[in-house]
Amino acid sequence: MKLETLIKPLGINISKEVESIEIDGLAFNSAKVEKNFIFVAISGTHKDGHEFIQDAISNGACVVVGEENLSSIGVPYIQVFNSRKALGLLANVFYENPTQHKIMIGITGTNGKTTTSYMLKHILESAGISCSLFGSICTIINGVENISTHTTLDALTLNQLMATSNDRAIIMEVSSHGLAQARVEGLRFDYCIFTNLEHEHLDYHENMESYYLAKQSLFNYLKPSGIAVIKSDSIWGERLCEYVSSLNREVIKVNGTDPTHIISNESLVLNKRHPLRYSINNRMKGKHNIENAALAFSTAVSLNIEPLDIENSFQHFSGVPGRFEMFQHPNGANFIVDYAHTGNAFSHILETANLYNPERIVHVFGFRGNRDVQKRSNMIQISLNNCHTCILTFDDLNGVPTQQMIEELTSLDPMNKCVIIPDRTLAIQYAWDLAQYNDLIVITGKGIENYQQKFELPTLSDLHTLNYLNDSFVHQNQYYL
Numbered sequence: 001m002k003l004e005t006l007i008k009p010l011g012i013n014i015s016k017e018v019e020s021i022e023i024d025g026l027a028f029n030s031a032k033v034e035k036n037f038i039f040v041a042i043s044g045t046h047k048d049g050h051e052f053i054q055d056a057i058s059n060g061a062c063v064v065v066g067e068e069n070l071s072s073i074g075v076p077y078i079q080v081f082n083s084r085k086a087l088g089l090l091a092n093v094f095y096e097n098p099t100q101h102k103i104m105i106g107i108t109g110t111n112g113k114t115t116t117s118y119m120l121k122h123i124l125e126s127a128g129i130s131c132s133l134f135g136s137i138c139t140i141i142n143g144v145e146n147i148s149t150h151t152t153l154d155a156l157t158l159n160q161l162m163a164t165s166n167d168r169a170i171i172m173e174v175s176s177h178g179l180a181q182a183r184v185e186g187l188r189f190d191y192c193i194f195t196n197l198e199h200e201h202l203d204y205h206e207n208m209e210s211y212y213l214a215k216q217s218l219f220n221y222l223k224p225s226g227i228a229v230i231k232s233d234s235i236w237g238e239r240l241c242e243y244v245s246s247l248n249r250e251v252i253k254v255n256g257t258d259p260t261h262i263i264s265n266e267s268l269v270l271n272k273r274h275p276l277r278y279s280i281n282n283r284m285k286g287k288h289n290i291e292n293a294a295l296a297f298s299t300a301v302s303l304n305i306e307p308l309d310i311e312n313s314f315q316h317f318s319g320v321p322g323r324f325e326m327f328q329h330p331n332g333a334n335f336i337v338d339y340a341h342t343g344n345a346f347s348h349i350l351e352t353a354n355l356y357n358p359e360r361i362v363h364v365f366g367f368r369g370n371r372d373v374q375k376r377s378n379m380i381q382i383s384l385n386n387c388h389t390c391i392l393t394f395d396d397l398n399g400v401p402t403q404q405m406i407e408e409l410t411s412l413d414p415m416n417k418c419v420i421i422p423d424r425t426l427a428i429q430y431a432w433d434l435a436q437y438n439d440l441i442v443i444t445g446k447g448i449e450n451y452q453q454k455f456e457l458p459t460l461s462d463l464h465t466l467n468y469l470n471d472s473f474v475h476q477n478q479y480y481l
C-alpha cells in the first residue's frame with residue numbers, strides 16, 4: 001500500500017516522493033520490523049520506542065512515525081502528536097477498515113465485561129448472527145478460539161485479527177488500559193455498553209476520576225447512529241448518560257433488576273422503552289449477573305431480536321468459564337469458582353453465596369502482584385464480614401518477590417483473622433479438606449486461568465527467622481512441610 005493512502009487519516013502533508021513509498025507492513029516493536037515496514041515509535045511505560053529507531057531501520061523500516069522532533073534519521077520521519085493514536089489509524093487503513101460492515105459492540109466497565117460479552121454472543125448467535133469475540137478469556141474468530149494475552153489487544157493486532165473475521169458482529173471488551181493507550185483508535189462502534197465503575201487499576205490511573213474518563217472515552221467512538229447502553233443507577237452511570245447525550249448519541253438506560261429472584265429463575269426489568277418483566281433461566285446466579293443479563297438483553301432488543309427469543313436462548317446458555325461456576329465435593333459441600341477481584345465483586349459473590357444458606361462459607365483468594373494495592377483491605381473486610389473462614393493465598397506475583405507478598409498478606413491481617421497459605425494449590429487443598437456437607441467454598445481471583453506463575457517459597461526456617469509464622473500460619477505448616 002502506498003504511504004500516501006496509509007497516512008490520509010493522519011492529516012499530515014509529505015512530499016510527493018515520500019508519498020509514493022510502498023509499505024508492506026507496520027510494527028511498533030523494533031524487533032518485529034521487516035523490510036519496507038513503517039515503525040511507529042511509542043513512548044511507553046517502561047521503554048521509549050524512539051530509542052529503538054535505529055534498530056527498526058536496521059531491520060528494514062523505510063518510514064518512521066514518532067512524537068519527538070527528530071531529523072536525519074536515515075529514512076523519512078513523520079512527526080505526530082500521539083503515536084498510539086497514529087498506530088490505530090494506520091492499522092485501520094492498512095487492514096482496509098476491517099470492521100466497517102460489521103455490527104460493532106464494545107463493552108467497558110470494571111466488572112461484568114466478559115460475562116456480558118458471552119451472554120450477548122450467545123443471544124446473537126441464537127438469532128443467527130455470528131459473532132467474533134475479543135476479551136479477557138479468549139478471542140473467538142470464525143468459531144476458532146485462542147487464549148487472550150490482553151483484555152484489549154494492541155491496535156495493530158486488533159485490526160489484523162478483525163480483518164480475518166467472517167462473522168457478522170464483533171463483540172469486544174474494552175479495558176481502561178486499552179482506552180488510555182488508544183488501542184481502539186480508528187474503530188467505530190454501533191453499540192457501546194457500560195457495566196459499572198468500582199475501585200480498580202489505581203496503580204495505573206491516577207484516581208477514580210481519570211479511571212472514569214478513560215472508560216468514558218469509549219463512547220467517543222460511537223458512530224453517529226450508534227447507541228449507548230448504560231447501567232445508569234450509579235453516579236458514574238448517570239454522569240455517563242449525560243455525557244453521551246451531550247454527544248448527541250442515543251442512550252438506553254438499564255436499571256431495575258429484581259433482587260428477589262437471584263438464585264432461582266431470574267427476572268429482569270428493562271429500560272423505559274421496555275418496561276416489562278422478563279424471566280430468564282440464567283445459570284449464572286447473583287444480582288450482578290442479572291445486571292449483566294439486562295445489559296445484554298437490552299442491546300439485543302435494540303438489535304431487533306424478539307424478547308421471547310432472547311428469553312428462550314437463555315435456556316441453552318452454558319455460562320462463562322470461571323465466572324460463578326459451581327462444583328460439588330463428594331461429601332456434598334459446594335464449591336464456587338469465580339473471577340472476583342474487587343471489593344464490589346466480593347460483595348456480590350458472597351451475598352449470593354449466603355443465599356444458599358450454607359453452614360459455613362470458606363473463601364480462598366489472593367491479590368495479583370504489581371496491581372492496585374489500595375483495594376486490598378476493603379476486599380479482606382468484605383470477605384471477613386461474609387465468611388466463616390478466609391484463606392489468604394497467592395495470586396500471580398507479577399514479579400513481586402515471594403517474601404514481600406507474604407509480608408503484604410500478613411500486614412493486611414494484623415489481628416490474624418485469616419489463614420495464610422501462600423501456595424494456592426495447598427490453600428485450595430486446605431479448603432477441600434475443611435469442607436463438610438452443606439459448606440460452601442468460594443475460590444476467587446483466577447477463574448478459568450489454569451496456571452500460577454512460578455514462585456519459590458521461603459524455607460520454613462526462613463519464615464521462623466523472619467517471624468512470619470504467627471497464628472495465621474499455624475495451619476499452613478502441615479501443608480507446607
Ligand SMILES: CC(=O)N[C@H]1[C@@H](OP(=O)(O)OP(=O)(O)OC[C@H]2O[C@@H](n3ccc(=O)[nH]c3=O)[C@H](O)[C@@H]2O)O[C@H](CO)[C@@H](O)[C@@H]1O[C@H](C)C(=O)N[C@@H](C)C(=O)N[C@H](CCC(=O)O)C(=O)O
Binds near residue numbers: 028030043045046177
Ligand atoms: C502498562 C501497559 O498496559 N503496558 C502495555 C503497553 O506497553 P508499553 O507501550 O507501555 O510498552 P513498553 O515496554 O514501555 O515499550 C514502549 C515501546 O517500546 C517498544 N520497544 C521496546 C523494546 C524494544 O526492544 N523495541 C521496541 O520497539 C515497544 O514495542 C513499545 O512500543 O502496550 C503493550 C502493547 O500493547 C502491552 O503489551 C503492555 O501491556 C502490559 C504487558 C500489561 O500488563 N498490561 C495490562 C496492565 C493491561 O493492559 N491490562 C488490561 C486489562 C485491565 C482490566 O482488567 O480491565 C488489558 O487490556 O489487558
Ligand SMILES: Nc1ncnc2c1ncn2[C@@H]1O[C@H](COP(=O)(O)OP(=O)(O)OP(=O)(O)O)[C@@H](O)[C@H]1O
Binds near residue numbers: 113115175323
Ligand atoms: N455486573 C457486575 N457487577 C459487579 N461485579 C460483577 C459484575 N459482573 C461480574 N462481576 C464480578 O466480577 C468478576 C469478573 O467478571 P467479568 O469477567 O465478567 O468482568 P470483567 O469486566 O471482564 O473483568 P476483567 O476485565 O478483570 O476480566 C465476576 O467473576 C464477578 O465476581
Ligand SMILES: N[C@H](CCC[C@H](N)C(=O)O)C(=O)O
Binds near residue numbers: 340341368371396
Ligand atoms: N486474579 C487477578 C485478576 C486480575 C484481573 C485483571 N483484569 C488484571 O488486573 O489484569 C486479581 O485478583 O487481581
